[in-house]
Amino acid sequence: MADVTLTVDGKKITAPAGTLLLEACKSAGIEIPAFCYYPGLSLQAACRMCVVRIEKMPKLQTACTTPVTEGMVVTSESPEIAQARKATLQLLLGNHPLDCPVCDAGGECELQDMTFKYGAADSFYAEPKNHREEQKWSPVVYFDRPRCILCYRCVRMCGEGMDVFALGIQNRGSSSVIAPNVPAQMSPDDLAHVDCEQCGMCIDACPVGALTSGTYRYKTRPWEMNHVSTICTHCGDGCKTTLGVRSTTDGSEIVRGDNRDKSGINVDFLCNKGRYAFDFANNEDRITQPLVRQPNGEMEPVSWEVALDHVGKRFRELRDTRGGKSIGVIGSNRTTNEEAYLLQKFARTVLGTNNIDHHRTADYVAFARALAGTTDRTASLNDTLTAPAIMILGGDPTIQAPATAWNIRTNVRNNRARLYIANSAEIKLRRQAKAFAHIAPFSYGALASFLAGDDSAVDALTHSGADASSFHDFRKAIRAEESLLVLLGSEFRGADLQRLLAFGKTLPNRKFALISDYVNSRGAADMGLLPDLLPGYTPLAGNTTFAEYNTPTAPGLDLLEMFEAAGSGELSALYVVGSNPISRYGVDPASLKDTFVVVQDMFLTETAALADVILPAANLYEKSGSVTNSYGDLQLVNKAGDRAGVRTDFELIVRIADKMDANMKALVPFGKGTRADMGQSRGAQSGEADRHAVWLSANNMEPKLSPFDPFAILDEIQRLVPGYNLLRLQLLSGNAQHLQPAVNANDLVQIGNRRDLVLPANDTLFTSGTLGRYSAMLSDLQHNESLRPPTGLTQIQTAAD
């Protein structure tokens, strides 16, 4: 829209016509206090804090609901306005207990700030305060009624933002109260509860301390924590979550997860896992000492030196006697790119094997190869917030990728984006969809063919609930879209996926993304944790990029083949880093009885229980590096927590390699150029490296002078991995950047012949693979869900626009 010019406090500002005055002022650096206003949600004008004087208008006006107009003259602060705001605050404080000294929000409370600013600490009201006891609505949502200022942010957040509608407002006037959807009299324990997605967005939006979180309440004060922005480990969206950490006797403990500065790719969203499920890191059951199996079969704690020595010696021995081909390596979906890259490099160059794989949760190989030679065909998570039309085929973002679902709902609500969904299940997002094609179970292959133009495939899609014409209408509608963002669930793999993308890329303005399950599922594939492909989906044979690797060109064993080989006695050693294949793939434990198994993990998982050596590892929240989300958005991971006795996977790989007498400089190109020389001692450039080091440490990094520095490997990733031509500053300043796989279209890999090894995680909102089992909060939430039969309360039909 055209810009208009207005005057605020004597300052000329411009903003697009239709912008809310409050937003226009915010952009111009003029702060107007607001309790009920929340960007992107419907307007409420309930609190009257944002009042301003606008010339030629009677009375004070609410800046949160007034659109700017040409020539408007506004006063945002004056004695009259201050008096009005003060009076508003006195009213808001009418029932408020002023218990800031114990309130979670103290120090971060909008009401506290405003009361302080306008000096409304005294009250004229002599009436007794309307007190109610605090209520536990769920393991994670607590409500302290007296602190509530009835701004309705939580109600709108839950309804409009989450499409859950678990919160309402009841009674009237000063006895009004926010009410959850399960009233006390309908609850087995006679207490009110929320039957909802437990995302905590209501808590996040609450400007005061009325809604508090089960994980954090009464634990500490905001100023007593260090706040570290890092990336959530739980799903493929990769939200930025800020972890509040506090020192303890054995490291530093994570006490809170929240979306503190809303600067991440997830903007204002975090789901329950990003917000609460950091607590696995504090779990008492963590392994904090290396364990080695003794001749009597018992696991005994040993020193790091002994454990690493043992592993290095055995690996070398087995490699030299039985060959690299007899060793298998399994990597992780939750380690950093640097660790994944280093692991495959270690496997290929030190162990001398291509037997490397990971738990694949989506077929990124087919995805990358199908889009080979194209540019601008892959979508970023950001695109889901702005694309005018989106199609979701398969998957269920509400559960598998909550931030994606949030973005889509926001986009539909605020930009009237058109959403098309085809799924064999009636997924929740269909409530926002313009068209929903309900396909028959197991007909995704047919769907791919049908969308690509094969009319005969429609028979496989139809069932009693949907006839052929509904699918034709659906196809016609999406074909008519000028541009379309296509999100694919992990149901699409191999030849199906390739067929769909091959057709999709012939149409203009189609962008694609493939949704996977964990924080670095995409990164693991990009970094080459694959038996038949090097990093960047580079073929083993005939490539020049990774010539320095000097690897065998025959593909290695995939994950299942490794266990088959173990069963037949051909696998001499197995090195498992942050993965639990025994349980995930239902492997028979007996198959490993003749294999030397080394496991790096936090917990005694089913896989770790079979190990000959267990090396206690740090988790994603305890290390630095980078991760790539499902969409290919690269982000920085920062070290937040710390636990005495554990080491990062990166360090462990390096140390094992060292014990195998590997060439360290070749494995991790650390200390290149500057070596330990901190710059020239004289001349114009003297001290350059020093200055560089100062800058690095100011950014929480160390100069790459040690082989344990993941950024030394990032250098190599940037140099060698096709598509990872990243912008350093963008990464280091905590911003996401979208990367596209850059696969050479001439490299021949027969996608159709590859074995389908994709095993979706099938996580619910309250599970997160093996790791989730060690989160007390997720267990509580699962238990909480099991208390109630599904009420269907959160599955109502609302009219989609």
Added chain:
Amino acid sequence: MSEIANTIFSPETAARFDHLVTIYPLKRSALVPMLLYAQDEIGYISDAVIAEIAQRIDLLELDVRNVLSYYSMLRTKPAGKYNVQVCTNISCMLRGGYEILDHCKHKLGIGHKGTTPDGVFSLEEVECIGACCWAPAIQINYDFHDDLTTEKVDVLFQMYRDGLSPNTTGKDVK
């Protein structure tokens, strides 16, 4: 035939509700009238009433509760057979409304929103009931009784107890 299988309402009320949803541009506009008619028939707004109304107009039960709790004339607990509503708004107050209220409390042995143990009477203090000209006034179920004194109240209560409805237009809420 009701639109809803196993309706908890009488056939007449169910039919009325079926019709009500058709006469507004949005189904949910029928909410408040439905609540009132439901209260007249069932005596109060029970959880079952809430569930059926929500179903009829495609709202969440929470939405129905939100609206319901706003109105003091809608109740979620059964009232007595005769619901005595004593006005204490300006005109009645000036003409002795509070004495009437106190007398009722004393006589019935219950307070505001209370119900006698035998379930015959319940008591409520209410705002103006539109009978100011003949203040002080009370309303028992849908019947008005005005220009009252404490003696007249005693007589009224006795008549209700004896099953003699004092007004010819009288109609029990239940």
